[in-house]
Amino acid sequence: MELKFNISEGDMSAAGIPSSTLKKKLLQLGINPAIIKKAVISLYEAEINMVIHGGGGDVHIDITPEIVTMTVADKGPGIPDIDLAMQEGYSTATDMIREMGFGAGMGLPNIKRNSDFMEIKSKPGEGTTVIIKVKFA
Numbered sequence: 506m507e508l509k510f511n512i513s514e515g516d517m518s519a520a521g522i523p524s525s526t527l528k529k530k531l532l533q534l535g536i537n538p539a540i541i542k543k544a545v546i547s548l549y550e551a552e553i554n555m556v557i558h559g560g561g562g563d564v565h566i567d568i569t570p571e572i573v574t575m576t577v578a579d580k581g582p583g584i585p586d587i588d589l590a591m592q593e594g595y596s597t598a599t600d601m602i603r604e605m606g607f608g609a610g611m612g613l614p615n616i617k618r619n620s621d622f623m624e625i626k627s628k629p630g631e632g633t634t635v636i637i638k639v640k641f642a
Contacts, residue, residue, distance in 0.1 A: 514561035524549040544639040551577040584627040
């Protein structure tokens with residue numbers, strides 16, 4: 506099963522739609538709620554990063570009987586130092602984003618913590634693609 510979404514830059518109301526839809530689909534498939542939670546947290550964190558930092562972009566979800574693969578590709582400035590971005594607490598969020606309750610620097614670490622596989626492909630000036638996999642067993 507495939508699901509595809511496009512989210513515009515700065516559209517905070519659209520961030521959460523892919524992860525909410527994923528949750529409903531996985532519940533319908535009878536997936537363990539603990540696994541659903543891991544997948545939804547991972548995807549939501551990636552969606553928020555895409556809206557806040559990445560200029561919007563596309564979310565592609567592929568659900569097979571064994572695994573869910575989520576690909577979040579943005580149109581942003583890219584990540585110049587992925588190792589630094591992976592450090593808990595590191596953030597490039599603006600004051601406005603922080604005032605909204607986001608930008609604590611936990612997005613990428615939370616994705617890593619809740620997924621079975623995470624890969625970040627990014628080049629400055631070319632955007633970022635995050636591939637996340639969560640196994641069902």
